[in-house]
Amino acid sequence: MNRHFDLEHICRLAHLRLEPEEKAKLEPQLEAIVAWVGNLSRLTIDKKKSEVKPQLSLPLRPDEVRPSFPAKAVLEAAAESDEAFIKVPKVIEER
């Protein structure tokens, strides 16, 4: 199954870039791990028995207005901010 493991594609999906040395180290490790976890496919599963059981209840808290974090505290944690906004690089890229 791991023949199809395309590290570059997975890196793009995960927003990660690997240096050639890191890639050379990680690729065989990941292939070995994927082959190992792939052992699960050897199990023949009776779909009826393994159906997902719904949790008994996950009650939500009352839909009431509550105080939120002060904007200042939230903005302080951001990498860059400007008055009431978090600053990000330009989202629309030129082609």
Add this chain to the structure above:
Amino acid sequence: MRVGLTGLSLIDLSRLVRQGEVKAQESIEAYINNIKEKEPRLKAFITVTEDYALERAKLVDKKREKGRLAGVAIAVKDNILTAGIRTTCASRILENYVPPYNATVVERLLAEDAVIIGKTNLDEFAMGSSTENSAFFPTRNPYDEDRVPGGSSGGSAAAVAAQEATAALGSDTGGSIRQPAAFCGLVGLKPTYGRVSRYGLVAFASSLDQVGPITRSVADAAYLLEIIAGYDPCDSTSARQSVPAYAEKLEAEIAGLRVGYLDEAKVKEASKEVREAYTSLLHLLEKEGVTLIPFDFKLWEYALPCYYIIAPSEASSNLARYDGVRYGFRYPGENSLREMYALTRTAGFGSEVKRRILLGTFALSAGYYEAYYGQAKQVRNLIIEEFEQAFQQVQLILTPTTPEPAFPLGAKVDPLAMYLSDYFTVTANLAGLPALSLPVGLSPEGLPLAAQIMAPAFYEELIFQLAFFLEKKVKLNRN
């Protein structure tokens, strides 16, 4: 300073402070002195909150009505949010992150007048079994400084074992409380999923994570769980169940208990000393009138690969939020948004975190989702069902906690070899069950050996009772 304050149990120390026989300040100063002496070698803490802790201790001393944790020093794993105190997850990406709020568990400690003495080291984002994956430094085992303290809550365990804290909080996604507790000769409990609020615990794998106590005795673990457990409206997965007075119900009749144990085939990969300690524990229980029932768990071998699909899948999703926008590190320079995301994450995450994000991204990707994540979810359901069947026959299940005692620093470079450390512990997380590790002996080299007691969901009380009994029976030469 009185000699021996740091060696007192959490229950005894808090009682003496409440009774006015010991001042909180005196207690905290004793811990700070211990930290100053031992930290240069052990490195259990990422942040020691000396000034803050002494200030808090003085406030506690001024209070007329003191809480149940008055004057005790609690070390908190650095993936649990503490308002105004840096919380790094041992990652470069959160190196300078100061949370604006406390985790619910921290609020509950503070409400009982506990003093947070510092934030402890861990494997980055709790991913690892040795604390060597910390982006900052490895922590050493107080029993043997050339060995690991276990992980990922290795800093919490080392701090408690070295008397740098009265007790600690850890988090457990696949064994991260129990394995370091085992390596450091301590008691560590992963509570039932939903028993303790996860609000303010930095998410690794949300369906598996739980916060729990690491202590020097069973009674302390029971006492601390009582305080941190209970429903929290901020965590929709926390259970609306009342919390028993665990610490008051430790004495119980053991004879007649039905306890399941793993047959030889399941423990054959464990080291000789672990197998011997396990066997002698079973003999002891049998002599005490416990009914032992062999437990043929068909899917035990599949639990680890199942876990290593589910946990990385959830991690890849949870860690998507670290993109240099809302918190933490941002890669400097004039980059496009996409470039900034990738550069920030590449520079901010360490190797093990990248490995797990990539593995999880793969398992959830188009074309592979059903074969990997879908299959793992089904296997997880079958594991839950096997436990349900087992608990129709037995009340508790006893296993070793780890396949071997603490291993030397740098001994496990192959990630797969490291993953096998979780062989006995991951099933409890997959099934959401409570499980406690307690010391049951020492290896010929003087390293702690441990056993794990598992119970049906919300039966922590029964676990504590057997553990309390065993603790009295198994005398250890603690250092």
